[in-house]
Amino acid sequence: xxxxxxxxxxxxxxxxxxxxxxxxxxxxxxxxxxxxxxxxxxxxxxxxxxxxxxxxxxxxxxxxxxxxxxxxxxxxxxxxxxxxxxxxxxxxxxxxxx
Numbered sequence: 001x002x003x004x005x006x007x008x009x010x011x012x013x014x015x016x017x018x019x020x021x022x023x024x025x026x027x028x029x030x031x032x033x034x035x036x037x038x039x040x041x042x043x044x045x046x047x048x049x050x051x052x053x054x055x056x057x058x059x060x061x062x063x064x065x066x067x068x069x070x071x072x073x074x075x076x077x078x079x080x081x082x083x084x085x086x087x088x089x090x091x092x093x094x095x096x097x098x
Contacts, residue, residue, distance in 0.1 A: 002096060018093040029088035036081045044080065045072035 001011050021029060035044045049058060049065070057064055 002093075018097055020090055020092040021088050026088050029084050033081045033084050033088075036077045036084070040073070041075045041077055041080050042069060042073040045069060 001008055032044055035047070045068070049068075053065065053068070
């Protein structure tokens with residue numbers, strides 16, 4: 001979108017934000033990358049569970065938790081680490097948004 005705006009009528013950004021990571025967020029991404037590299041994607045997801053599932057879901061729907069853990073465990077560590085690094089290093093997109 002940045003390189004070829006003439007090719008687009010518009011862009012919808014969903015479940016994201018335009019701003020770049022601040023110092024604290026970058027440090028947290030680095031910690032997540034280290035977790036993935038040292039312990040795997042399942043370990044990273046275990047720490048994310050409270051952020052992605054409500055207390056009620058975690059307590060009352062163990063099958064949902066198990067299914068998401070299985071999905072997370074199948075993700076290649078290198079790919080997850082690269083995605084986290086891309087998020088950490090992304091530029092501030094606010095100046096280009098109207």
